[in-house]
Amino acid sequence: MRLQYLISFLAAGVSAVPDEPFPRCAECLPASIHDAPGVGFGLSFSSATAAAHLFNGDVVDIILVDASPHYVELMARLVDIDKPPTLSRLDKWRRSINKKLGWPATPDVGTLADMLVDLRNAATLALASPIDRVAVSHPPIIGLTEYDLSDALEYAGLRPWLASELPRPKRQWPPLPQAGMYPAKLTEGHAVFAAHKKGLCENYKDLFECWEEEEPMALETVLVAGFTKGDIRAEVLSLQAPFESFQDEEVIDKFWNLSGGLDVADEFGSREEYWDFVRYRLELLVSGLPKRLTMVMLTGENATHPGFLNTLLYVLRRRGYSLGNGEDQVLVVSGEGHVDPEYASARGAAQYARWRQEAPIGCMEVKDCEDERRRHTDDERVELR
Secondary structure, eight states: OOHHHHHHHHHTTOTTGGGSOOOBBSSOOOHHHHTSOEEEEEEOSSEEEEEEEOTTSOEEEEEEEEOOHHHHHHHHHHTTOSSOOOOOHHHHHHHHHHHHTTSOSSHHHHHHHHHHHHHHHHHHHHHTSOOOEEEEEEOSOTTSOHHHHHHHHHHTTOEESSOSSOOOOOBOSSOOOSSSSSOSOEEHHHHHHHHTTTTOOSOTTSHHHHHHHHTTSOOEEEEEEEEOSSOEEEEEEEESOSOOSOGGGGEEEEEEETTOSGGGGGGSSSHHHHHHHHHHHHHHHHHTOSSOOOEEEEESTTTTOHHHHHHHHHHHHHTTOOBSSSTTOBEEESSGGGOOGGGHHHHHHHHHHHHHHHSOTTOBOOTHHHHHHHHHHHHHHHHHO
16 A cells, blocks of 8 residues: 555544455446546647547547647746645635636636637547546646636536546445545646556556555656647656556656747757757756656657657667666657557546546445446347337
């Protein structure tokens, strides 16, 4: 049992819970929820993507939406916020009034909601089904708050799979603490790690057994490098499993340059000068790390550009890394398993949404639930004949 989880149990006064079986749900999920696609959105600085993880295991890349100027401006402001302001009573009242009037809680919420609506509409069309709940991944910026993202989803007619407080179904014994159990957010690096099936437990329906599976997993030092027309970014994380509730503690270092993407290459004296600039930014990050990298992953629609890939590999070799999957080597994961870096963040979010469609928050279904769903499906088929 990880120390952070144990602390949350002790704080909640339920120190015996790790030795108890995971609580069983008092009710079964209907097939309409259990078998529905897990839908994930990936927000970045200048675009956003949607993907779906289907019940049969297939993953569908749905759409990439280029950001509006208002969205780009908003993200540029949010990266400069070191600490989001605490909402005053007046702030909360104004937001509440706006929502009751059918308006976005704030103009910034409206900008986020416009992007989410575009993604929702595309996912609804692609899946031929209305979308109810989604998991959203985003860059690791403090300025993008949970309350703004939650209000934006609400305005877009969606509910989150990632939040501090989620409704919990009726459950049997034993009780569980209300906090520290499930992630309240999913940052881009964690989502990309999940998209490549790294650190995923097999028994995700039983949270305690999932933790036990994760315990012996290798602790990876992962560089997630992103490249688009508008920006270059990277973060280094210490990761064992992607869907942790303490994600901020796993970030070792990060940087982003929102005006350093491929579109500005022609503004340099030559292409060589531009790639030297990219090399400098990446090398500055890699050279200052307190531990050696074990894995490199890509994200962003231009991450497989030959110039970017060659520059990244040059930096790694220059810092003494041997590329490969052996001991003391760094594994560069670039599109393995048909994971397009363009959709990696959304795919990771869709993976978490898929889990939540099948596994209720705070309890595990009893064994009879699968038979009950199958029986109801068979009854519906009889009625249709």
